Amino acid sequence: xxxxxxxxxxxxxxxxxxxxxxxxxxxxxxxxxxxxxxxxxxxxxxxxxxxxxxxxxxxxxxxxxxxxxxxxxxxxxxxxxxxxxxxxxxxxxxxxxxxxxxxxxxxxxxxxxxxxxxxxxxxxxxxxxxxxxxxxxxxxxxxxxxxxxxxxxxxxxxxxxxxxxxxxxxxxxxxxxxxxxxxxxxxxxxxxxxxxxxxxxxxxxxxxxxxxxxxxxxxxxxxxxxxxxxxxxxxxxxxxxxxxxxxxxxxxxxxxxxxxxxxxxxxxxxxxxxxxxxxxxxxxxxxxx
Amino acid sequence: xxxxxxxxxxxxxxxxxxxxxxxxxxxxxxxxxxxxxxxxxxxxxxxxxxxxxxxxxxxxxxxxxxxxxxxxxxxxxxxxxxxxxxxxxxxxxxxxxxxxxxxxxxxxxxxxxxxxxxxxxxxxxxxxxxxxxxxxxxxxxxxxxxxxxxxxxxxxxxxxxxxxxxxxxxxxxxxxxxxxxxxxxxxxxxxxxxxxxxxxxxxxxxxxxxxxxxxxxxxxxxxxxxxxxxxxxxxxxxxxxxxxxxxxxxxxxxxxxxxxxxxxxxxxxxxxxxxxxxxxxxx
Numbered sequence: 240x241x242x243x244x245x246x247x248x249x250x251x252x253x254x255x256x257x258x259x260x261x262x263x264x265x266x267x268x269x270x271x272x273x274x275x276x277x278x279x280x281x282x283x284x285x286x287x288x289x290x291x292x293x294x295x296x297x298x299x300x301x302x303x304x305x306x307x308x309x310x311x312x313x314x315x316x317x318x319x320x321x322x323x324x325x326x327x328x329x330x331x332x333x334x335x336x337x338x339x340x341x342x343x344x345x346x347x348x349x350x351x352x353x354x355x356x357x358x359x360x361x362x363x364x365x366x367x368x369x370x371x372x373x374x375x376x377x378x379x380x381x382x383x384x385x386x387x388x389x390x391x392x393x394x395x396x397x398x399x400x401x402x403x404x405x406x407x408x409x410x411x412x413x414x415x416x417x418x419x420x421x422x423x424x425x426x427x428x429x430x431x432x433x434x435x436x437x438x439x440x441x442x443x444x445x446x447x448x449x450x451x452x453x454x455x456x457x458x459x460x461x462x463x464x465x466x467x468x469x470x471x472x473x474x475x476x477x478x479x480x481x482x483x484x485x486x487x488x489x490x491x492x493x494x495x496x497x498x499x500x501x502x503x504x505x506x507x508x509x510x511x512x513x514x515x516x517x518x519x520x521x522x523x524x525x526x527x528x
Numbered sequence: 529x530x531x532x533x534x535x536x537x538x539x540x541x542x543x544x545x546x547x548x549x550x551x552x553x554x555x556x557x558x559x560x561x562x563x564x565x566x567x568x569x570x571x572x573x574x575x576x577x578x579x580x581x582x583x584x585x586x587x588x589x590x591x592x593x594x595x596x597x598x599x600x601x602x603x604x605x606x607x608x609x610x611x612x613x614x615x616x617x618x619x620x621x622x623x624x625x626x627x628x629x630x631x632x633x634x635x636x637x638x639x640x641x642x643x644x645x646x647x648x649x650x651x652x653x654x655x656x657x658x659x660x661x662x663x664x665x666x667x668x669x670x671x672x673x674x675x676x677x678x679x680x681x682x683x684x685x686x687x688x689x690x691x692x693x694x695x696x697x698x699x700x701x702x703x704x705x706x707x708x709x710x711x712x713x714x715x716x717x718x719x720x721x722x723x724x725x726x727x728x729x730x731x732x733x734x735x736x737x738x739x740x741x742x743x744x745x746x747x748x749x750x751x752x753x754x755x756x757x758x759x760x761x762x763x764x765x766x767x768x769x770x771x772x773x774x775x776x777x778x779x780x781x782x783x784x785x786x787x788x789x790x791x792x793x794x795x796x797x798x799x800x801x802x803x804x805x806x807x808x809x810x811x
Contacts, residue, residue, distance in 0.1 A: 266662030349791025
C-alpha cells in the first residue's frame with residue numbers, strides 16, 4: 240500500500256511511546272545504571288566502570304550458561320521445525336476434522352508456562368507419573384532430578400510438546416495459501432511426492448517458516464519458567480539456561496552489578512537476533528506487495 | 529483436495545488394504561499432545577491417597593473434592609480473580625494504545641517510523657528475566673508494588689508490541705479508499721475510526737485481544753515478582769500445594785486444569801487466526 244507522509248501521525252503513536260518508555264526504557268536504564276556501579280550497601284553507589292563486564296566475560300559461568308542455552312535452542316529447533324512441517328503436511332485441509340485438529344493442537348500453547356512445567360514434572364515422576372512409571376516398568380533407569388541426560392531429554396520433550404504446534408500451525412497456514420492449480424500442474428508433470436514438496440510446498444512455506452524459526456529461536460532463548468519448575472536448573476548446573484542463571488544471580492544472590500552486566504549482554508544478543516528477524520519480515524512484506 | 533489426487537498418483541498399489549498414513553500421523557501426534565493433559569485431568573479427580581498408593585489409568589474413586597477445595601478456599605480462588613483482573617486490565621490498556629498506533633503505522637510514513645516499529649518488536653523479544661529486578665524496583669518506588677495495575681503495566685512490555693503488529697497486519701488489508709471516502713463525507717478522525725474503521729477490523733481486534741489475554745495469562749516470572757499477597761496470580765498460588773506433609777497432588781492437578789480452561793474455551797473462536805496471531809499478523 241502506498242503510504243502518505245504525515246508527521247501528525249506521531250500523535251497517534253504517542254500513547255504507545257509513552258507507555259513503552261515507562262515499561263521498557265526506565266527499567267532498562269536501571270540495568271545500565273547497575274552495570275557500571277558498585278555498592279557496599281545502604282544504597283550508596285559509586286562508579287566502577289566496566290569491571291562487571293570484564294568479570295562476566297572472564298568467568299566461565301556466563302559462557303557455560305550460554306553454551307547450554309545454544310545447545311538447547313539448537314536441539315529444539317532441529318526437532319520442532321521438521322516435525323512441525325511433517326504434521327502440517329498431514330493435517331486435514333478442510334472440514335470438521337481440520338477444526339478439531341487446530342483446536343486440539345493449540346491447547347498446549349495456551350497453558351500457563353508454570354503449569355506446563357508442573358504437568359511434565361508430574362508426568363515424568365516414576366512414582367505417580369504416567370511417563371516415568373511406564374519407563375520404569377520397562378526397566379529404563381529414568382530420573383530427571385538425578386540424571387543429567389534424563390533432565391535434558393525431559394526438557395526437550397517438554398518443549399517439543401509445548402511448541403511444535405506453533406511451527407505446524409504456521410506451516411499449515413502457508414500450505415493453505417497454495418492454489419490448487421500448482422498441484423494440478425504437478426500432477427500433469429507426474430511429479431513425485433517429494434518433488435511436489437521440494438519445489439511447490441517448501442518454497443511457498445518459506446516465508447512463514449522463517450517467521451516460525453526466528454520466533455522459536457527467540458522464545459526458546461528466553462525460556463525460564465518451564466525448566467525452572469521441572470528441574471530448577473539441576474541436577475547441579477546441568478540445565479541452568481541463561482534466564483535461570485540470571486534470575487539466580489539477580490534475585491537470589493542479589494549480585495546486582497554482575498547480573499546487570501549479564502543482562503545487558505543477554506539483551507544485546509536478543510537485539511541482534513531481533514534485527515535479523517525484522518529485516519527478514521520487512522523483506523517478506525515487500526515481496527508480498 | 530488436489531493434494532489427495534497427487535497422493536493417489538504417487539502411491540504404489542498394495543495388496544493390503546490401504547492404511548491412511550495421514551490419519552496415523554495425526555492420531556499419533558494428537559495422542560502425544562493430549563497424554564500429559566489427560567494425566568493431569570486424571571489426577572485432578574483422584575484422592576491423594578489413590579494418587580500416591582495406586583497407579584491407575586482412571587480414577588477408581590472419582591472425587592471432585594479437589595475442585596471444591598479450590599472453589600471454596602479464598603486463598604485459592606482469589607488467585608484466579610487476581611489473574612483475571614490484571615489480564616483484563618492489560619488487554620484493555622494494550623488495545624487502547626495499540627489501535628491508534630497501528631493505524632498510524634499502516635497508513636502513514638512519518639519521521640522515525642521504521643525505527644519505532646523495530647524498537648517495539650525488540651520489546652516483544654526481550655527476556656522477562658532481564659526486566660524482573662528493575663520492574664520490582666520501579667513499581668516499588670512509585671508505590672504500585674503488589675497491585676493489579678503494576679502487573680498489567682509490566683505485561684504491556686510484550687503485549688503492546690504484539691497488539692500493534694497484529695493490528696497493523698489486519699489494517700493493511702483495509703483499502704485506503706474507505707478512509708478517504710469517509711473524510712470526504714465529512715467524518716472527523718475520531719468518528720470515522722470508531723464508527724467505520726473499527727467494525728471493519730473487528731476480527732483483528734478480537735484476535736489481538738485474545739493474544740494479549742493469552743500471553744498475559746501464561747506469563748509467570750514478572751507477575752510473581754511484582755506481587756506478594758493482594759494481587760498474587762493463580763499460577764504463583766499453586767506453590768501453596770507444597771506443604772509440610774508433602775505435595776497436595778490432587779489440588780495441584782485441579783488448579784492446573786482450571787488454568788487451562790479459559791484458553792480452551794475461547795480457542796474455538798480464533799482457531800483460524802491463531803497462526804496469524806503467532807506470526808505477529810504476518811501470515
